[in-house]
Amino acid sequence: MTERVAVSHLLRRLTFGPTAAEVDAAERAGAGATLHKVLEPIGRTVELPDLDPGGTPPKGASREEKQKARQAARAQLTTATRWWLGRMATESGAAEKLTFFWHGHWATSAQKVRSAPLMLAQQQTFRRYGGGATGPLVRAMLRDPALILWLDGQKNTRKAPNENLARELMELFTLGVGSYGEADVKAGARVLTGWQVDRAAGTAELLPRRHDDAPVTLLGSTGRFDVDSYADLLVRHPAHAPFLAQRLWVRYGSGTAPGPETTARLAAAGRTGTSAMLRALATDPAFAATTGQLVKQPVEWLVGAVRQLGVNPAKLPENKQKQLLAGLRALGQVPFRPPSVGGWPVGAAWLTTSSARSRLQHGQTLTALAGAAVEDLADTGRDDRVEALGRLLVVDAWTDRTAAVLRAAAADPRRLLALGLASPEYAVH
Amino acid sequence: MDTITRRRFLTASGVVGAGALAAGGSAYALRDILATAGDREPGRILVLVTLYGGNDGLNTVIPYTDPAYAAARPGLAYDDGQVLALEDGVGLNPGLKGLHKLYGDQRLAVVRGVGYPKPDRSHFRSMDIWQTAAPERPGTTGWLGRWLDTAGGDPRLAISFEPVLPPLLAGATSAGATVPGGALTLPKGVTKPVLDGFGTAAAGESPAQARAAGCFADLVRVQGLMTDVAAEAEEDDAEGQATATGGQAPPLDQQLALVARCVEAGAATRVYSVSLGGFDLHADEKTAQEALLTKLDKPLAAFVERMAGTKAGRDVVVAVYSEFGRRVKANASDGTDHGTASNVLLLGAGIKGGLYGEAPSLTDLDDGDLRHTVDFRDVYAMLLADVLGADPERILDGWRGRLTFS
Numbered sequence: 001m002t003e004r005v006a007v008s009h010l011l012r013r014l015t016f017g018p019t020a021a022e023v024d025a026a027e028r029a030g031a032g033a034t035l036h037k038v039l040e041p042i043g044r045t046v047e048l049p050d051l052d053p054g055g056t057p058p059k060g061a062s063r064e065e066k067q068k069a070r071q072a073a074r075a076q077l078t079t080a081t082r083w084w085l086g087r088m089a090t091e092s093g094a095a096e097k098l099t100f101f102w103h104g105h106w107a108t109s110a111q112k113v114r115s116a117p118l119m120l121a122q123q124q125t126f127r128r129y130g131g132g133a134t135g136p137l138v139r140a141m142l143r144d145p146a147l148i149l150w151l152d153g154q155k156n157t158r159k160a161p162n163e164n165l166a167r168e169l170m171e172l173f174t175l176g177v178g179s180y181g182e183a184d185v186k187a188g189a190r191v192l193t194g195w196q197v198d199r200a201a202g203t204a205e206l207l208p209r210r211h212d213d214a215p216v217t218l219l220g221s222t223g224r225f226d227v228d229s230y231a232d233l234l235v236r237h238p239a240h241a242p243f244l245a246q247r248l249w250v251r252y253g254s255g256t257a258p259g260p261e262t263t264a265r266l267a268a269a270g271r272t273g274t275s276a277m278l279r280a281l282a283t284d285p286a287f288a289a290t291t292g293q294l295v296k297q298p299v300e301w302l303v304g305a306v307r308q309l310g311v312n313p314a315k316l317p318e319n320k321q322k323q324l325l326a327g328l329r330a331l332g333q334v335p336f337r338p339p340s341v342g343g344w345p346v347g348a349a350w351l352t353t354s355s356a357r358s359r360l361q362h363g364q365t366l367t368a369l370a371g372a373a374v375e376d377l378a379d380t381g382r383d384d385r386v387e388a389l390g391r392l393l394v395v396d397a398w399t400d401r402t403a404a405v406l407r408a409a410a411a412d413p414r415r416l417l418a419l420g421l422a423s424p425e426y427a428v429h
Numbered sequence: 430m431d432t433i434t435r436r437r438f439l440t441a442s443g444v445v446g447a448g449a450l451a452a453g454g455s456a457y458a459l460r461d462i463l464a465t466a467g468d469r470e471p472g473r474i475l476v477l478v479t480l481y482g483g484n485d486g487l488n489t490v491i492p493y494t495d496p497a498y499a500a501a502r503p504g505l506a507y508d509d510g511q512v513l514a515l516e517d518g519v520g521l522n523p524g525l526k527g528l529h530k531l532y533g534d535q536r537l538a539v540v541r542g543v544g545y546p547k548p549d550r551s552h553f554r555s556m557d558i559w560q561t562a563a564p565e566r567p568g569t570t571g572w573l574g575r576w577l578d579t580a581g582g583d584p585r586l587a588i589s590f591e592p593v594l595p596p597l598l599a600g601a602t603s604a605g606a607t608v609p610g611g612a613l614t615l616p617k618g619v620t621k622p623v624l625d626g627f628g629t630a631a632a633g634e635s636p637a638q639a640r641a642a643g644c645f646a647d648l649v650r651v652q653g654l655m656t657d658v659a660a661e662a663e664e665d666d667a668e669g670q671a672t673a674t675g676g677q678a679p680p681l682d683q684q685l686a687l688v689a690r691c692v693e694a695g696a697a698t699r700v701y702s703v704s705l706g707g708f709d710l711h712a713d714e715k716t717a718q719e720a721l722l723t724k725l726d727k728p729l730a731a732f733v734e735r736m737a738g739t740k741a742g743r744d745v746v747v748a749v750y751s752e753f754g755r756r757v758k759a760n761a762s763d764g765t766d767h768g769t770a771s772n773v774l775l776l777g778a779g780i781k782g783g784l785y786g787e788a789p790s791l792t793d794l795d796d797g798d799l800r801h802t803v804d805f806r807d808v809y810a811m812l813l814a815d816v817l818g819a820d821p822e823r824i825l826d827g828w829r830g831r832l833t834f835s
Contacts, residue, residue: 152712155712155761155762156761156762163760167767177553185550292638293637295640295641351640356641356645357616401631402626405622423627424627424634424638428638428641
């Protein structure tokens with residue numbers, strides 16, 4: 001593997017699709033320095049868009065008032081989604097991708113939360129704690145208003161616990177199936193009783209009268225737990241670090257599970273923090289062999305394309321922004337709207353006839369926005385355009401069959417670019 | 430969790446993995462299925478309805494005369510004035526009016542207490558168990574996929590109208606077909622040579638990239654759908670439902686309408702998989718479940734009546750199941766948490782209406798949950814033998830139990 005191919009692979013996986021210029025710089029700097037540089041921005045909080053906290057309309061509000069409140073909440077969510085896509089497209093490091101990873105991991109949907117400010121506050125938690133050790137992250141997430149609303153946490157009370165949050169916390173967020181029993185779910189639910197969300201204030205608070213503070217036996221330990229000691233129990237559990245290593249691997253490494261050695265190496269590195277786990281992943285001997293093994297998620301496909309084509313989605317006119325979001329909807333992945341608490345699919349589930357068709361169509365949409373990239377291709381000699389396209393889209397090599405299709409379209413740079421974006425090579429990374 | 434969709438199960442289960450993909454589990458056009466008209470082997474047809482999210486069995490087939498029922502579920506229980514009475518002190522949810530009528534005609538069989546040993550309360554794991562029919566260790570093949578392996582492996586024998594293959598249709602050497610109902614018109618300027626070119630296999634490419642290429646070859650097959658026999662179905666298809674990854678199945682009435690068309694056209698297909706999601710109601714369950722059950726009842730009852738009216742339709746058997754029922758006791762949010770045994774509903778050819786299986790006790794519980802009285806593999810064995818004419822032991826890892834109608 002050449003240094004260029006190696007850093008291209010690294011950047012395609014750790015960031016939202018590198019530009020040709022970023023690959024040039026990385027090739028000069030070398031893989032080690034590049035890795036250091038992309039991991040560096042992880043852990044920084046950002047200035048969120050200024051949105052009115054809103055809250056629910058008062059009891060007894062009229063139908064019109066309620067409808068108005070719903071419309072306002074939807075408009076805020078669109079604003080938040082565009083803001084995030086804009087950041088993904090303009091920030092070059094690994095932070096935005098890792099934030100997106102955590103969003104899919106603690107998959108919370110605005111469909112039920114119905115509040116952009118709460119979704120953004122959760123995202124800020126991912127940014128603040130997402131690169132470090134998982135203890136502070138889990139502690140913060142158990143107080144996260146959006147997550148509590150999403151998994152019925154505010155309905156979980158001493159009188160009759162609701163198990164939804166406790167079960168998903170262990171099954172999907174920290175341990176995985178098989179590392180806890182039904183008694184742990186019931187005990188965990190009791191530990192998590194009593195939290196109430198104030199939508200307007202954007203806070204969650206423990207109400208002692210709704211909380212069950214009786215001792216429980218949880219994951220082999222008996223005593224009185226609170227959210228912090230529960231979180232600590234989870235992150236110290238022997239299944240936690242390997243579980244997280246596997247979850248990270250299927251998004252950054254390969255769609256199939258990592259081997260035991262890789263899992264062990266990642267898990268060991270992860271004790272320092274998730275940034276360190278990512279570093280271990282990118283330097284693992286198994287990583288280099290994973291080129292082309294991962295199917296791009298639609299957000300990765302679209303954001304990678306706009307970055308490489310030099311399009312800033314946040315600066316597009318309203319109707320063009322709508323087009324981009326429609327593309328994501330057609331491909332089945334809209335930020336802040338995971339399909340369920342299990343997050344988005346991995347791998348071949350994204351590859352269907354309808355997604356192939358959507359990539360053909362939205363390849364054309366994207367090309368229509370990419371005047372400068374099209375001009376650059378037009379300025380390239382016709383025989384060199386297919387190769388130039390590979391450089392632009394950071395595709396290591398076209399197969400003969402794809403090269404033949406592209407060569408046939410080379411006379412028309414727009415058509416060439418649109419087909420390149422839809423090609424099988426560009427659907428994976 | 431608000432909406433459980435089948436995509437989530439695909440994500441977690443990993444069942445549709447190497448086997449199904451290697452076997453080329455892929456999208457077919459409706460006309461590919463209709464083109465098999467007249468090829469059907471004599472025998473019955475199975476329509477399997479999966480309810481994703483864990484439907485509350487106790488509020489579906491309701492033991493309203495059992496005092497333990499109302500006691501366990503204040504605020505959530507139905508009383509004798511509300512249920513659609515069957516017999517023996519049980520009644521159907523008020524949302525199931527069509528099925529109630531079919532029961533009155535002795536055409537609906539309710540199998541009670543269906544489950545498996547050591548029940549798992551994870552949606553994913555339990556759905557894997559139901560779809561693979563392997564409770565001890567969910568494998569990588571679905572029970573109907575294994576049937577397909579033994580039936581010759583033609584994907585058109587077992588189909589789903591959802592964009593992604595459900596795990597139950599993935600065999601070891603073959604896989605059922607997905608037949609998206611919606612139109613797949615091509616963007617301007619995208620020509621057949623482009624699709625043929627991208628759809629050509631290339632030496633040495635990764636499996637993922639090969640699959641991406643394969644989708645273009647599949648797209649070629651789907652061409653002409655707009656102007657062809659499927660025009661009617663496409664007009665039915667709501668724009669908003671078209672996601673690429675199977676997150677959202679088309680509405681149940683659309684899926685069943687496509688099944689009806691294929692059956693009436695005499696398609697070779699023996700197994701149809703359809704689904705309805707959203708049953709994971711941890712809070713404010715009563716009205717939401719009733720509305721969902723109505724969404725099941727209306728299209729299903731209409732489908733059963735439509736099938737009864739045609740010769741081919743009279744070969745159809747429908748089975749309805751979910752990955753688990755819910756806890757006997759309501760939670761404080763007027764919902765229920767994940768439970769265990771529940772009902773399987775059966776309708777159609779050779780199904781004698783009535784109540785089957787022993788209703789689980791509401792007081793002799795296993796850690797707050799119902800104890801199952803019928804193993805779900807008994808139901809599968811009956812469907813395999815009586816509907817598909819197959820040897821259940823071969824497909825169900827030597828399982829010998831079988832539900833009988835007596």
